[in-house]
Amino acid sequence: MANEKIRFEGVTKRFGALTVLDKLDLSINDGEVVTIIGPSGSGKTTVLRCLMTLESIEDGLIRIDGEPLNKMESEGRLVPASNAHLRRMRLKLGMVFQSFNLFPHLTVLQNCVEPPIFALGVTRDEARSRAQELLDMVGMGDKQAHYPAQLSGGQQQRVAIARTLAMQPEILVFDEPTSALDPETIEEVTSVIRSLAVKHSYTMLMVTHQIAFAHDISDRICFFDKGRIVEQGPPAAVIDAPTEARTQQFLRKVAQAR
Amino acid sequence: MDWRWDFTFETVLPRILPGLWVTVEVTFLSFALSLVLGLFLMIARRSTIRPLSVAAGEFIEFMRGMPLVVVIFFLFFLLPEIGIFLAPFWTGVLAMGIYNAAPVAEILRGGLQAVPKGQWEAAHVLNYSTYRTWRQVILPQAVKPVVPGLGNLLILAFKETPLLSFVAVPEMLDAARRIASETYRFTEPLTVVGILFLILSLFSAVLIRLVERHLLTETRHGK
Numbered sequence: 450m451a452n453e454k455i456r457f458e459g460v461t462k463r464f465g466a467l468t469v470l471d472k473l474d475l476s477i478n479d480g481e482v483v484t485i486i487g488p489s490g491s492g493k494t495t496v497l498r499c500l501m502t503l504e505s506i507e508d509g510l511i512r513i514d515g516e517p518l519n520k521m522e523s524e525g526r527l528v529p530a531s532n533a534h535l536r537r538m539r540l541k542l543g544m545v546f547q548s549f550n551l552f553p554h555l556t557v558l559q560n561c562v563e564p565p566i567f568a569l570g571v572t573r574d575e576a577r578s579r580a581q582e583l584l585d586m587v588g589m590g591d592k593q594a595h596y597p598a599q600l601s602g603g604q605q606q607r608v609a610i611a612r613t614l615a616m617q618p619e620i621l622v623f624d625e626p627t628s629a630l631d632p633e634t635i636e637e638v639t640s641v642i643r644s645l646a647v648k649h650s651y652t653m654l655m656v657t658h659q660i661a662f663a664h665d666i667s668d669r670i671c672f673f674d675k676g677r678i679v680e681q682g683p684p685a686a687v688i689d690a691p692t693e694a695r696t697q698q699f700l701r702k703v704a705q706a707r
Numbered sequence: 708m709d710w711r712w713d714f715t716f717e718t719v720l721p722r723i724l725p726g727l728w729v730t731v732e733v734t735f736l737s738f739a740l741s742l743v744l745g746l747f748l749m750i751a752r753r754s755t756i757r758p759l760s761v762a763a764g765e766f767i768e769f770m771r772g773m774p775l776v777v778v779i780f781f782l783f784f785l786l787p788e789i790g791i792f793l794a795p796f797w798t799g800v801l802a803m804g805i806y807n808a809a810p811v812a813e814i815l816r817g818g819l820q821a822v823p824k825g826q827w828e829a830a831h832v833l834n835y836s837t838y839r840t841w842r843q844v845i846l847p848q849a850v851k852p853v854v855p856g857l858g859n860l861l862i863l864a865f866k867e868t869p870l871l872s873f874v875a876v877p878e879m880l881d882a883a884r885r886i887a888s889e890t891y892r893f894t895e896p897l898t899v900v901g902i903l904f905l906i907l908s909l910f911s912a913v914l915i916r917l918v919e920r921h922l923l924t925e926t927r928h929g930k
Binding site for chain 1: 823825826828829831832833834835836839843844847848
């Protein structure tokens with residue numbers, strides 16, 4: 450078996466009385482592309498947010514490369530992670546948001562140059578040449594001097610992907626990367642993500658409603674409902690021939706909506 | 708009504724102009740103090756340490772419900788009681804600085820709330836330190852929406868300075884009243900004070916407009 454990259458062990462997340470993740474177990478291998486699908490409110494995005502330490506978790510453990518993320522080892526015991534530990538662990542993680550979250554007061558180039566300078570400590574020249582490379586790769590090389598507000602949603606999302614890659618993460622997390630986009634610009638973003646999945650060795654965890662896209666690029670699909678994984682397996686199984694009634698029902702609804 | 712130009716130019720203006728300088732000094736010094744105190748108040752108010760945020764909130768409410776004159780008198784007569792002796796000028800700076808810290812805190816809080824949550828989250832996942840998050844991401848975006856509000860407050864502060872004449876800070880109104888009580892002529896001194904205040908207000912309004920325009924052209928973007 451390939452190396453395990455990410456592991457959720459009995460992860461439970463509650464918002465007040467609402468249990469969003471219910472003892473989630475999920476293991477993702479190095480280089481694997483895993484997509485989570487499921488109805489709204491099923492806890493899909495919360496999985497990503499817990500991994501990114503944007504949410505604390507009530508119970509359970511997340512491991513990256515075998516090392517605890519939300520806890521840390523101290524004198525042989527697991528204690529709550531310090532900020533320093535979280536920052537060190539987060540270096541391996543990169544996230545692309547549904548709403549892009551580019552820095553509006555910075556140009557496209559600055560958006561990709563500043564994070565590695567301030568958070569990784571690379572030199573400005575180094576950050577700049579790498580940012581230019583990445584912007585060329587996502588097809589935004591000619592828009593470096595623009596501000597985010599001057600770009601379409603699809604363009605902003607491609608810049609956001611370049612910014613994430615500029616931090617040289619090992620794991621890429623995509624939270625509904627095309628949900629805020631006009632239908633015409635979805636393709637330009639999915640093609641970038643597709644090339645990342647195919648040509649590069651990133652471990653990828655994605656939440657999307659683009660079932661066909663998920664089918665295309667994923668090694669594994671997890672169908673989520675009510676904070677649990679109802680069904681998981683290769684796209685050919687989960688999407689084309691789901692065995693669980695809940696999965697069948699969801700996919701039927703999605704197909705009707707199109 | 709007789710208006711005497713020679714009196715205006717030979718007696719009134721020379722004695723009021725130093726007061727103009729005091730007015731400008733008190734306003735800017737107290738405003739600078741308000742900005743610093745207001746920033747700390749706002750941070751305290753947002754703090755997760757409950758007693759701190761409650762205390763800051765109560766202080767803001769308290770100052771809101773208090774006339775400035777009361778604060779001025781309070782400091783003027785109370786500080787010596789506890790052994791702190793300040794010149795009236797500095798008592799005035801202190802009183803106005805503390806008084807306006809509350810609205811400054813509220814304006815800053817508004818500016819901060821205008822920054823979308825996604826910006827904090829982006830800084831978080833990009834591994835920015837707390838300092839870098841504030842310095843590089845949040846403050847640059849929070850500054851623009853607070854400039855009009857702070858500018859407004861600065862003009863209000865100018866207009867509040869005559870209250871300091873009650874505790875003998877030698878600002879414009881104080882000078883005017885002294886002239887009036889010596890010469891029994893009220894028209895010229897008070898008119899001159901009014902005109903000078905008008906000029907000050909217009910001047911600062913233009914200044915604020917320039918700052919706003921500068922911020923706007925510097926970052927040509929919507930949200």
